[in-house]
Amino acid sequence: MIDRTIACRKDEHLALVCDGSAKSTVCSGFDDYRFEHCAFPETDFAEIDTSVEFLGRKMHMPLIISPITGGGDKSAKINKGLAELANDFNLGFSVGSQRVALEDESLEKSFKIRDYAPNVLLFANIGAVQLNYGYSIDECRRAVDMIDADALILHLNPLQEIFQSEGNTDFSNLLKKIERICSSLEVAVGVKEVGCGISASLAKKICDAGVQIIDIAGAGSVSWPAIESSRSNDVVLRHSSNAFLSWGNPTIECLRSIPKKLGAKIIASGSVKTGVDMAKALALGADICGNASDFLRRIVKSRVECENFVESLILELKAAMFCTGSKNIQALKSAKLVKIN
Numbered sequence: 001m002i003d004r005t006i007a008c009r010k011d012e013h014l015a016l017v018c019d020g021s022a023k024s025t026v027c028s029g030f031d032d033y034r035f036e037h038c039a040f041p042e043t044d045f046a047e048i049d050t051s052v053e054f055l056g057r058k059m060h061m062p063l064i065i066s067p068i069t070g071g072g073d074k075s076a077k078i079n080k081g082l083a084e085l086a087n088d089f090n091l092g093f094s095v096g097s098q099r100v101a102l103e104d105e106s107l108e109k110s111f112k113i114r115d116y117a118p119n120v121l122l123f124a125n126i127g128a129v130q131l132n133y134g135y136s137i138d139e140c141r142r143a144v145d146m147i148d149a150d151a152l153i154l155h156l157n158p159l160q161e162i163f164q165s166e167g168n169t170d171f172s173n174l175l176k177k178i179e180r181i182c183s184s185l186e187v188a189v190g191v192k193e194v195g196c197g198i199s200a201s202l203a204k205k206i207c208d209a210g211v212q213i214i215d216i217a218g219a220g221s222v223s224w225p226a227i228e229s230s231r232s233n234d235v236v237l238r239h240s241s242n243a244f245l246s247w248g249n250p251t252i253e254c255l256r257s258i259p260k261k262l263g264a265k266i267i268a269s270g271s272v273k274t275g276v277d278m279a280k281a282l283a284l285g286a287d288i289c290g291n292a293s294d295f296l297r298r299i300v301k302s303r304v305e306c307e308n309f310v311e312s313l314i315l316e317l318k319a320a321m322f323c324t325g326s327k328n329i330q331a332l333k334s335a336k337l338v339k340i341n
Contacts, residue, residue, distance in 0.1 A: 028220025028271035029252025064092030066292035076110035094123035182210030197249030218270030219248025275316025
């Protein structure tokens with residue numbers, strides 16, 4: 001049976017994220033580090049190169065618009081606008097969970113953005129937990145084919161599912177199922193948290209299972225327990241969610257703990273809000289960075305606000321590279337970071 005309430009839930013999520021009140025109280029950790037300033041960069045600012053290659057796609061800067069939405073008319077407009085932006089600036093883009101379209105083909109159009117972004121790195125996305133609720137390699141392939149994606153992201157959100165009235169909470173024996181997906185799917189498979197971070201021990205387990213991309217999505221930005229409790233009339237659930245506003249592994253902690261030679265590509269997301277944050281994440285081992293909420297809050301206002309945001313990120317990243325004597329992203333990875341606290 002098609003669950004038509006999923007699209008409604010997605011619209012509620014959009015409104016609550018845009019509202020900005022459902023925030024984690026965890027500090028992401030970026031302010032605990034500073035770069036050692038280089039007053040003699042020995043390079044021309046105009047020659048600073050922010051480009052990277054990821055999964056065979058050349059990107060103007062190491063940034064992906066992280067998963068946001070899909071499913072309804074509002075979602076379709078947001079995805080179209082962000083996909084066009086990603087194409088114009090040569091960024092990466094990931095759609096939100098495609099479960100709603102896998103269960104109702106009439107909703108596929110809100111996810112089909114390849115025509116608007118023919119040249120970008122594009123990620124499909126479904127919840128890993130759905131592998132315990134009837135999903136298999138077939139649904140994974142459908143998700144990838146639906147949008148002509150370069151990779152599939154399986155998102156992990158156990159804390160969110162607990163506080164979601166409609167949540168799926170059977171996360172048992174998922175690793176073996178993820179391993180089967182990795183060995184069978186024709187494109188790269190990634191695993192992503194949604195705001196509580198991925199620890200070093202879990203990163204090793206999922207890499208051993210064949211996962212090629214890890215999006216750590218650390219704590220420090222949106223609080224999904226707060227968002228889900230805001231949607232609920234359950235007094236106990238609403239009260240209990242407050243105990244988890246400070247839950248999760250901070251983004252910087254995740255980056256510092258995951259070995260750089262683990263084998264998977266690392267995406268740093270979770271309160272990566274400036275180009276300086278991006279530079280710090282890259283210096284700590286990330287391959288690219290991700291941001292969702294800042295793009296969402298701007299695209300619902302205007303395309304110009306999104307363009308200005310991207311231009312600011314580019315300038316900030318280039319300035320951080322210039323003032324660390326880093327001509328390109330590879331050189332930035334060796335820039336010296338100093339722990340403040």
